[in-house]
Amino acid sequence: MKLFLAVFATIFLAELGDKTQLATILYAADKDVNRLVVFAASSAALIVTSAIGVAAGGMVSQFVNPKYLSIAAGIGFILIGILTIIRS
Numbered sequence: 001m002k003l004f005l006a007v008f009a010t011i012f013l014a015e016l017g018d019k020t021q022l023a024t025i026l027y028a029a030d031k032d033v034n035r036l037v038v039f040a041a042s043s044a045a046l047i048v049t050s051a052i053g054v055a056a057g058g059m060v061s062q063f064v065n066p067k068y069l070s071i072a073a074g075i076g077f078i079l080i081g082i083l084t085i086i087r088s
Contacts, residue, residue, distance in 0.1 A: 011050075020046070 015021060024042045028035050061069065 015046075 027038045
């Protein structure tokens, strides 16, 4: 349960206000669109991209120590944060 909550919180916060959510909002804003279909399609897309991420992570972890992957991911997030601050 602890892992579930950690992954959920991380992905939830990362997805808030990103291009995916904005695109979903734009589709749902159309009065002629079935919002349940928009929800189902956007949910399915996120599930498929997450499945790809899990599969890629599983494959990479066979060749690279997970500790190094965590360090690389942390450095990547820090660099993205720095670039975001610099650009704004």
